[in-house]
Structures are given as C-alpha cells and as structure tokens.
Amino acid sequence: METSLARDLMSDEEWAFFERFILTVRAPNGRRPTNHRLVLDGVFWIARTGAPWRDLPAEFGKWSSVYRQFRRWTLAGLWEQIMDALNESGAVQHALQMIDSTVVRAHHQAAGAKRGTPRQGFGRSRGSFTTKIHLLVNAAGLPMRTEITAGQTSDYLGFELVMAENLPTPSALLADRGYDADSIRKSMDKRDVLPVIPMRKSRKKRVGVDRALYRLRNLVERCFNKLKNARPVATRYDKTVESFLAFIDITSIRLWLRHLST
Known part of the structure; x- marks a missing residue:
C-alpha cells in the first residue's frame, strides 16, 4: 500500500x-x-x-x-500582496514593534545565479557563505516585513529596508544595540516613535531604556525560531533573491493564519 x-x-x-x-x-x-x-x-x-x-x-x-x-x-508579487493585506487588516495591534536580523548559511549549490552573488543577497561573514534576514514584527510576534541582504551587511541598512512607509507606524520600536545609531534615532523622532534601544558602551551621553518594555524584544527572536522551522529559511538553497524571500513570506503568512485561527 x-x-x-x-x-x-x-x-x-x-x-x-x-x-x-x-x-x-x-x-x-x-x-x-x-x-x-x-x-x-x-x-x-x-x-x-x-x-x-x-x-x-x-x-x-x-x-x-x-x-x-x-x-x-x-x-x-503575490506573497507581498498577501503580507500587505494582513498588515492592513487591523487584526493585530501594531503599536509595539520589534526589529532584528539573523544570518543564515547558504548552501554551496545556491551560488551561480545570474547577475552575481551580491545582487542575489549572498556575502561573506563569520558564517562563511551567508545571507542576512532583516525582520520587523508586531506586538503579537508576527512578521510584518522581511528583507534580505548579504551576510556582512550592517543592521543600519536593514533598518531602512524594513521600516517601509506603507506599514503601520508604531508608538515604540524595540531593538538591540546593533541599531544604536544617531541616524536611526533621528528617523524615529521624525516619525514620533519611541526608540527602546540600549546604548553602546562607547556612548558618552547615556539615554536610559524601559527594561520591562525591552524584555518584550524576545518576540522577534521567537519569531525567527518559528520561521527557521521551515528548512528553506533555516538554510538557503535558492539561487535567486526572489525565491528565497518568497519562502520567508510564505512561512510568515502561514504563521499569521495560524495565529488568527486560534
């Protein structure tokens, strides 16, 4: 049988x-x-x-x-359309948002696409041949926007990629020290968003953060863990940036639907 x-x-x-x-x-x-x-x-x-x-x-x-x-x-653009519709549905509160990034290793067979590896989101970092996923999540720990870059790309650039104008504006944004930059703080001030970001040790002028609120940043880390349950996300096998990002969006959409169905 x-x-x-x-x-x-x-x-x-x-x-x-x-x-x-x-x-x-x-x-x-x-x-x-x-x-x-x-x-x-x-x-x-x-x-x-x-x-x-x-x-x-x-x-x-x-x-x-x-x-x-x-x-x-x-x-x-099917997957992007669905993600936009979910973000605009109002089914989840967006007043509190978290941002972070993670580096995933790329399989050696993922190399060789047209236009070269940098344009396809491949780079060299501590994990060797890698891609970096930049993620923005809402207060329910659900993905709002994901972008991918080469593995060695700074989080500063990732911030500009995921904080799109068409997304709901939060009241507060939680991030780790990797996002402690004057440009990011000024960008948040212009949008009337409270940056809950610990300062780097090298900073002379210190600004405190609400530690109780900052603990909620683990939601973005837990979201990465859920996304990486999908094997094409945990390890990149796709040659093209479109296909790899599509699998991240597909996994994100299914997380949304499972959350909304409970």
Whole structure:
C-alpha cells in the first residue's frame, strides 16, 4: 500500500483566504493549472521540507509545473500582496514593534545565479557563505516585513529596508544595540516613535531604556525560531533573491493564519 507524503495540507478556510489573491494575479492568457489548491499545497510542501523541486511527490502534480507556477506567483508579487493585506487588516495591534536580523548559511549549490552573488543577497561573514534576514514584527510576534541582504551587511541598512512607509507606524520600536545609531534615532523622532534601544558602551551621553518594555524584544527572536522551522529559511538553497524571500513570506503568512485561527 502506497503511503502519502502529503501532510499539513491547507484547510478549506485557509484555501478560501488564498484563493481570492491567486485569482487576481493569474495571467489571463496563461495556461491555468488544473488545480490551484493542489499546486499551492505543493509549494507549501517544498517550503516546509526544503526538498529539491524534483523530489516533489507526484500527488502534487508534475514538479516542473508546480515550480513554474511558484515563480509566476513570486514574480507577480503575490506573497507581498498577501503580507500587505494582513498588515492592513487591523487584526493585530501594531503599536509595539520589534526589529532584528539573523544570518543564515547558504548552501554551496545556491551560488551561480545570474547577475552575481551580491545582487542575489549572498556575502561573506563569520558564517562563511551567508545571507542576512532583516525582520520587523508586531506586538503579537508576527512578521510584518522581511528583507534580505548579504551576510556582512550592517543592521543600519536593514533598518531602512524594513521600516517601509506603507506599514503601520508604531508608538515604540524595540531593538538591540546593533541599531544604536544617531541616524536611526533621528528617523524615529521624525516619525514620533519611541526608540527602546540600549546604548553602546562607547556612548558618552547615556539615554536610559524601559527594561520591562525591552524584555518584550524576545518576540522577534521567537519569531525567527518559528520561521527557521521551515528548512528553506533555516538554510538557503535558492539561487535567486526572489525565491528565497518568497519562502520567508510564505512561512510568515502561514504563521499569521495560524495565529488568527486560534
């Protein structure tokens, strides 16, 4: 008896959520997959296991067809549209936000994409061949915005990437000492945001922080831990920046939906 490899499939409620977004990005003259839901479940299977696309179980359809549809959705901005809709839904409070970054190692097979490794978010850091994920989360510890850069990139640059103008503005932003910069503090002052950031030891003029509030920064670290349960996020296998960021967004979206369903 053949055992199915498909588990953790979408519920009907989850599919109903995704379907309305998928129908808006479908190319009118493209070949329509026989089953959008099955294709999306195949994408989720890859996002969870980190397996090569060629190892996708046949029950999801031909692997090359699922991969091509994944790339179409990715390049059409589907995952970003969904993340924007979740951020704008008002389902979670955004008054308190946390920012942080983490470095993930890139598999050697991830190298070799067109335009060179720097443009694809690869670099050299303490972890050798790496990519850095910059993450902004809300008060519920859910991802709001993720960006990726080369592994050696400063957190200062990551701050500018994730603090987008179209996101809800927080009342307070929590971050570690890596974000203690005059430019960041001035940027927060202009937005009327309280920066809860410990100062570097080299600072002569000291500004205290609310330690009780600062303890909540662990929410962003816990969010990284949840994201890295998805193997393509914990280790980068993708050659292109679009595909790697897509898997981070897909994992983020599913975290949102599981939170909202509880």
